[in-house]
Amino acid sequence: MTLTTALPSAPASLPAYLEPLGHGVYAIDTAFQRDHFDAAYLVVDSGRAAFIDTGTRHALPRLLGALEALGLARDAVDWVIPTHVHLDHAGGVGPLMAELPAATMLAHPRGLRHMVDPSALWAGALAVYGEEEMRRSYGELVGVPESRAVASTDEQRVTVGGRMLRLIDTPGHARHHHCLWDETSGGWFTGDTFGLSYREFDNPERGAWIMPTSTPVQFEPDALRASIGRMMATRPSKMYLTHYSVVGRDEADVERLAALLIAQIDEMEAIALRLKDAPDRHAALKRELLALYQRRVHDHCGDRLPPTRVAALLAMDVELNAQGLGVWLDRLKRPG
Template sequence: MPHFSPLPPYIQDHCQGVYAIDTAFQRDHFDAAYLIVDDGRAAFVDTGTRHAIPRLLGTLEALGLPRDAVEWVIPTHVHLDHAGGVGPLMELLPAARLLVHPRGLRHMVDPSALWAGALAVYGEAEMRRSYGELVGVPESRTVASTDEQRITLGHRSLRLIDTPGHARHHHCLWDEFSGGWFAGDTFGLSYREFDDAQGRAWILPTSTPVQFEPDALIGSIQRMLQTQPRRMFLTHYGAVGQDPADVQRLAGLLVDQIHAMADIAQRLRDLPDRHAALKRELLALYQRGVAAHLGDTLPPERVAQWLDMDVELNAQGLGVWLDKQRA
């Protein structure tokens, strides 16, 4: 869709009707929602938290789109950094339907269990600060996705597939027109601070608790590669991949690290200080990966600073995975 004035700085135009919106969750360039626009119709893919709604609505306004142009809101999965803003956003989009993985639908209708689970981890004050109040979506406005489902947006067809591995309530969205997958967390995390001088990305998997399954995750990555994508639209953060070969390179990095992370977890599974040991070894793995990508241009302590949250969550997820195996 053409626009004739500069977009706000939190919006990145990826051309072909795809816009990335920095939701400002935690820090800049960490969490993205996407708006797909075709022939005056629109769909949001992921929303960020409740606090992102002014930017989501501001994107519609910047592009000259009325709120009733939005036909779909599609969270890739129901983790709160992806779907915490779904309920309040739906209240403001009169024509939109929510398209959500069937395993996550009940949590979008009644988010009390999502709130309770996150509250146990983060506490009341942090939940209010980071996520804000959760709001349910009327079931009459929801649609449960199915594997290989196709929906129409304007003149383009969008395809959804079931992509377990990061979470069992995860689906990804293929857009043939842009040649990209809206990958949520299935295709990992890639921050622009780690891009090299040629703009090539570095990437790492996310094993966030509580449903990490390494074999399933590798299977989901391989399934997405069957379309020979030219790029991947990540929630954390932005578009990666310069061409199909570069996407294959990134997939190779992910698969190698998934195997390495599982091996580390199995080796450390019986240590009394397992969580601390997992964090040390994961950080060392990622620091080696960044060094191989960038050389010595980025100090290891800076890598540790930028990946601190991800190392913590990945260690937690691996710990849950190990305990499930033992059970």
Template sequence: MPASSALPGYLEPLDHGVYAIDTAFQRDHFDAAFLIVDSGRAAFIDTGTRHALPRLLGALEALGLPLDAVDWVIPTHVHLDHAGGVGPLMAALPGAMLLVHPRGLRHMVDPSALWAGALAVYGEAEMRRSYGELVGVPEARAQASTDDQRITLGSRTLRLIDTPGHARHHHCIWDETSGGWFTGDTFGLSYREFDDPVRGEWIMPTSTPVQFEPDALRASVRRMLETQPSRMYVTHYSRIGRDAADIERLAALLLAQVDEMEAIALRLKDAPDRHAALKRELLALYQRRAVEHLGDRLPPTRIAALLAMDVELNAQGLGVWLDKSRRQ
């Protein structure tokens, strides 16, 4: 493989044949696709949007891998910042098989409903700007995952488990070789701007609409911890965790905030202008937690700017969860 200094800036070697590809979605170091390389074979986990395709293919070229070296394309779930690029990427990879959660399979074959659902959240202009046109995958090249499924990549085995909570169409991928999970959004968000040189990374949950379920999310996180992972590969953003104890720290922080978010939502369920109230309370929670981690290294206004999109989407997701709970 080429030396790190010879790789394009968007391609970061991590460890054990794992590479992070910055997909350029929204801002630098916000959205990662991962490429696993083992014994000359490769797999993509998450793809970013359609606009990420040049970087995904450029990563293969930079590592000297032919297109037919890719055996698997595995989106963790079908939200478009994770799977919007699946269709065009599959079209470019002659030997790859798509492996997707069974609840997401039909949306990868025919993305029309996926487009309509995202359109309702983001609007036409934002969809075109940020995500681009969706392309379906031929049914013969798409496979549904099963819980506790094992697949082979080169000399290593990857294990997939069902991980609802962020979305019901979410699975996570365990890589025993690296001792890490590819977690999509189930293990939350961890942006590099919040890293502390002594204390390490900071983390927060994501309750993006429309399938946030706090009880299921807590169960999924705890199930991943059963393997005693020493690192997590989160789509937003990249590798986190120094060792198994550090992952336990991050998990405790994540789960505590899930509890706090649930409590905020229930307290505000009948509030006037509930969405605005949820946004205020969530931002206050994340600012407090970030300051506990960083001290005054990031001013509150900077924290608010970095988390603006997540606060908006988390408030939307909590609102949907409250309305569903009311109907049940």
């Protein structure tokens, strides 16, 4: 059941990067990597607001521009809530908080210290991407003052104007991940727990296509299945994804998406276990994952998207999913 509250309508003209989704929810295209790839959300109710995910530091002009376009003062923002501390979700938190005098940053307890002191986040990403790519894609990381940073708790409720947001612990993609239930809209802000769905794969008749993300280094298939099940217990009618924007036409459509996610988590786990001792495991994982996703996209879209186009759109996700599965396999080998 969803609540009906009196919410102001969006202004007639908004920047192209700011998409009204109804119920006082706005998606902000952060311009990370490409258009329609990475979304931050602004939730507005009764003149108060909250940001959920921020994109990278480079998204700051668009985040602040969204407030300006909606006629909201910077001190109208009460919360900045990263779903988890991966940089495409939380790299912009520190710079944004510096511009919002009344906001509190609410992070998962496993990620809170990294939002206060992001040096370990920077070092870890630097080892993977290198200095040049880090500066280009993410920009400098800025910590949040400890006095303005709070750890979330499972089943915590926070208010934004007249609406309530409920946070739950959702491991599986990352152990520092929480998701937020918004009863007003009947949707979850899912970060990466409910997977990735790019608009290029939408089918006008069948709706969105979706796939899991096993980005390193904390992918855990059993935990991910349990987190998805916990969200589905609320019978959501939509899901607000970071990658990208809202999916789900109604409760039945969200059920379809959840079933597709679970089936692919099972398939990805089976692929990884079969290839655990392959001589060139990472390359083999990439080949098998791409073949899985191409087959699934063809089932959903038919011949509208050729395999080469699917491979181009999913190149980064195939690489990261293969890395994450490799880390998971290595963890299985360790005693205890």
